[in-house]
Amino acid sequence: MTIGVAVEGPSDRDFWDKVLHKHFRPVRFDVHNMKNRGALIREVPRLIETFRDLKYAAGFILVDRDDDLCLGAVLGLLPAHVQLQARQPVNERFLFVFVAVRGLESWFLADDQAIAAVLPKAAYSAPPETGELDPKEVIQRLWRQQYGRVAFNKIEFAKKMAPRFDPTRAMGYSVSFAYSWGRIVSRCRR
Numbered sequence: 454m455t456i457g458v459a460v461e462g463p464s465d466r467d468f469w470d471k472v473l474h475k476h477f478r479p480v481r482f483d484v485h486n487m488k489n490r491g492a493l494i495r496e497v498p499r500l501i502e503t504f505r506d507l508k509y510a511a512g513f514i515l516v517d518r519d520d521d522l523c524l525g526a527v528l529g530l531l532p533a534h535v536q537l538q539a540r541q542p543v544n545e546r547f548l549f550v551f552v553a554v555r556g557l558e559s560w561f562l563a564d565d566q567a568i569a570a571v572l573p574k575a576a577y578s579a580p581p582e583t584g585e586l587d588p589k590e591v592i593q594r595l596w597r598q599q600y601g602r603v604a605f606n607k608i609e610f611a612k613k614m615a616p617r618f619d620p621t622r623a624m625g626y627s628v629s630f631a632y633s634w635g636r637i638v639s640r641c642r643r
Contacts, residue, residue, distance in 0.1 A: 455481040456641070457504035458513045459497070461490045464611035465515060465557055471615035477641040483509070490517060494530050501535065501548055511640050512548045515633075517556040527552045549640065551633035554584030558592050560630045561614050563623035571613045572599040579626040 458473065460466050466486035473482045485500065487493035497514055504512040518527055528536055528550060538548040553560050562568065565579040575595035580586065596605045624631040 454479070454510045454641075455483060455507070456511045456513060457500065457507070457509045458482050458484045458515065459487055459493055459500050460484060460515045461493050461517060461557075462486060462488060464607040467608060468557070468611040468615045468618075469515065471612075472618055472620070473637075475616070476620065480641050483507075490519065497531055497535055501538065505547070510643075511546075513637065513640075514548070514550045515553070515557075516550065517553050518629075519556060543636070543639070549636055551636070552629060553633075554627070554629040555586065556588050557611075558588030559583045559586060560623060560627055561610075561618070562586060562588055562591060563625075563627035563630050564614075564618050565626075566622060567614055567617040567619065568595065570617045571610065572596065574599045581626065583627045584629055 458469060460469055463486050466484050470482065470484045473480070473484070483504075487496055493514070493516055500514070501512050516527060528539060531539070531550070535548070538546070539550045541547075560583070562577075562583040563579055565577055568575065568577050568579075572595050575598040577591075577595055592610070593605050596603075596610070620630075620634045624634055
């Protein structure tokens with residue numbers, strides 16, 4: 454079984470390519486880096502058709518909520534026919550749109566043990582809901598605790614997080630991650 458996956462950028466691609474393949478070994482994932490959020494949203498209709506043409510079992514779109522007011526606002530950015538596909542009953546659905554509240558970094562912060570392994574000098578404990586944090590600011594602060602004034606490298610950070618990230622731990626600290634991971638698990642194990 455192959456599943457098409459589209460993400461916003463290179464750090465997202467590096468992270469998801471490792472995490473998905475690690476946790477779902479018999480499943481193949483074709484992860485597409487769309488370079489930015491705008492391009493991802495714009496290209497969703499084409500991506501869905503490509504995934505269908507290739508006879509993939511499903512299409513996953515992973516997008517950050519960023520500054521949109523709610524998850525519905527993110528879905529509202531997609532064409533109407535794509536919104537309908539994303540709202541089909543789960544057992545009939547081909548397209549799954551997963552929205553990281555505030556950004557993928559909030560999902561990283563949901564696994565404080567992985568953060569401790571990657572940034573051992575940084576002091577961090579996951580709050581009850583990482584979607585309430587400003588994740589970019591928190592990660593940059595933790596990065597400075599680890600490396601001082603060295604510029605934050607998002608791609609390297611994602612690569613280091615991926616092998617240490619435990620979805621089961623993260624589910625307890627991010628509602629949006631728990632929802633998304635639950636859907637991924639149910640689709641991949643079908």
